Amino acid sequence: MSDEASRATGPNGTDEGETRRAPRGELAIRTIAMPADTNPAGDIFGGWVLSQMDVAGGMEARRVARGRVATVAVDxxxxxxxxxVGDIVCCHASMKRVGRTSVCIHVETWALRDGEGERVLxxxxxxxxxxIGEDRRPREIGRG
Known part of the structure; x- marks a missing residue:
């Protein structure tokens, strides 16, 4: 059996090794998933996860840009x-690239199952x- 064929895959065809490696980037947010954040199926609503990721990415972007930033795209x-419900949700953010006025941030969200148990991507x-400058218009990064 080849290495490819013997690799375990999880739900949706994800590589089990990929969802269990070490997180990449700085820990930006750590919170707990609550019942109020569930979808009709009882899992945490994807929009809630997305909003946590946007905040985490915005914190890293603000650090890189040294000032106010605005989200312009989820690429x-x-x-x-x-x-x-009950998972501890950890968002890790890392800078991918910086342009003249924009910054691209990669955000990974990890869940700690059973409180502090299993960690999965x-x-x-x-x-x-x-x-964004004081006039709320784009400004060059590195200039206040």
């Missing part, structure tokens, strides 16, 4: 596994933020 989003995405 990619992958939901690997569901988030459950549940969601990841690329977010683009634009640096």
């Amino acid at each position: 990619a989003m992958t939901f690997h596994l569901p988030v459950f 549940v969601t990841e995405g690329l977010f683009t933020y634009v640096a």
Whole structure:
């Protein structure tokens, strides 16, 4: 049996190794998934996860841009596994690239199952933020 054929896959065809590797990026948010955040199926609503990721990415973008930023795009989003009530949700953010006025941030969301037990990658995405000046217009990064 080849290495490819012997690799375990999880739900939605995700590579089990990929969803269990170490997180990439700085821990930006750590919160708990609550019953109020569920969808009709009882899992945590994807929009809630997306909003946590946007906040986490915005914190990293603000650090890189040294000032106010605004979300302009969610360039990619992958939901690997569901988030459950009681999971501790951790968003890790890392800078991918910086442009003249924008910054692209990769955000990974990990869930700690059973409180502090198993850690799995549940969601990841690329977010683009634009640096905003006092006039609320785009400004060059590195200039206040």
